[in-house]
Amino acid sequence: MAKVNQLNNATFQDEAKAREWLETQLWPEGQTCGHCGTLGEATALSTRPGWYQCNACRKQFSVTVGTLFERSHIPLNKWLMAAFLICASKKGMSTHQMHRMIGVSYKSTWFMMHRIREAMNQGTFPSGLGGKNKVVEIDETYVGGKAKNRKNKIPPKAAMLALVERDGSVRSFRVPNVSATTLRPIIVSHVNRATYIMTDDAPVYTAIGREFSGHGSANHAAEEYVRAQFWHTNTVENYFSIFKRGIIGTYHHVSETHLHRYGAEFDFRHNHRVGLGYSDRERTTIMLQGIVGKRLTYRRLDERPNR
Numbered sequence: 358m359a360k361v362n363q364l365n366n367a368t369f370q371d372e373a374k375a376r377e378w379l380e381t382q383l384w385p386e387g388q389t390c391g392h393c394g395t396l397g398e399a400t401a402l403s404t405r406p407g408w409y410q411c412n413a414c415r416k417q418f419s420v421t422v423g424t425l426f427e428r429s430h431i432p433l434n435k436w437l438m439a440a441f442l443i444c445a446s447k448k449g450m451s452t453h454q455m456h457r458m459i460g461v462s463y464k465s466t467w468f469m470m471h472r473i474r475e476a477m478n479q480g481t482f483p484s485g486l487g488g489k490n491k492v493v494e495i496d497e498t499y500v501g502g503k504a505k506n507r508k509n510k511i512p513p514k515a516a517m518l519a520l521v522e523r524d525g526s527v528r529s530f531r532v533p534n535v536s537a538t539t540l541r542p543i544i545v546s547h548v549n550r551a552t553y554i555m556t557d558d559a560p561v562y563t564a565i566g567r568e569f570s571g572h573g574s575a576n577h578a579a580e581e582y583v584r585a586q587f588w589h590t591n592t593v594e595n596y597f598s599i600f601k602r603g604i605i606g607t608y609h610h611v612s613e614t615h616l617h618r619y620g621a622e623f624d625f626r627h628n629h630r631v632g633l634g635y636s637d638r639e640r641t642t643i644m645l646q647g648i649v650g651k652r653l654t655y656r657r658l659d660e661r662p663n664r
């Protein structure tokens with residue numbers, strides 16, 4: 358595995374080197390105070406490597422203050438190693454495998470991976486997906502459902518909606534159901550109205566389709582699955598296929614509570630894929646920009662390590 362060789366890089370082995378590297382990435386113009394945002398007005402603390410005192414607010418900070426890595430006891434080089442591994446593996450990586458590779462306890466690894474997924478969460482695209490002369494494929498699928506007690510229940514399934522711009526980006530959403538009432542607000546707020554949208558022939562999309570510059574529907578039941586190389590939803594179906602293989606093959610099953618986070622992970626990799634010119638290292642660097650300004654308390658009520 359060629360990827361492992363890259364892990365011998367000093368950034369992944371040495372905490373001080375990891376910190377220096379992250380500083381160059383997050384502070385290209387100089388130290389920025391994580392408390393008040395002042396740039397280049399800090400004094401390095403000789404007694405505490407990697408720490409600075411802000412001359413403006415007088416508080417002390419390091420490169421991880423005000424980020425998702427703040428107050429973590431995990432050495433920074435392990436964070437960078439985990440970030441690289443999750444960014445470089447197409448189908449994701451199980452907590453068990455990550456735990457073995459980075460040498461951090463299973464429980465801590467589980468929390469680290471969710472922090473990294475949070476950093477991958479890109480928020481909204483300012484101008485929306487699609488646009489004039491662009492096609493966005495829209496589809497929904499059901500994920501998971503491993504019954505805890507097979508005797509009494511049908512396995513629960515969670516619905517996911519994905520919006521995929523051809524040759525562009527994807528956004529996926531965990532949705533409570535696939536009614537027009539649920540889907541419409543998501544679709545109209547994330548897809549530019551000048552877009553040509555492509556869906557299957559489910560009636561839920563009929564009225565929504567009228568709000569866009571065009572709407573084609575591919576009929577799964579008929580032979581017109583791929584019509585004229587244009588009239589299809591293959592792109593979104595491929596996306597779901599990778600997502601599901603990842604969820605089933607790598608993560609085995611995920612609880613509904615965390616499904617949106619796995620969606621963010623797969624969206625991020627798709628949106629920074631090799632085909633768009635991103636290397637593993639570039640993808641990791643972009644992901645790490647996403648730790649800034651986000652904070653999670655170490656443990657939230659809805660979190661428990663269950664993969």
Ligand SMILES: [Zn+2]
Pocket residue numbers: 390391392393394395411412413414415416
């Ligand atoms: Zn400050």
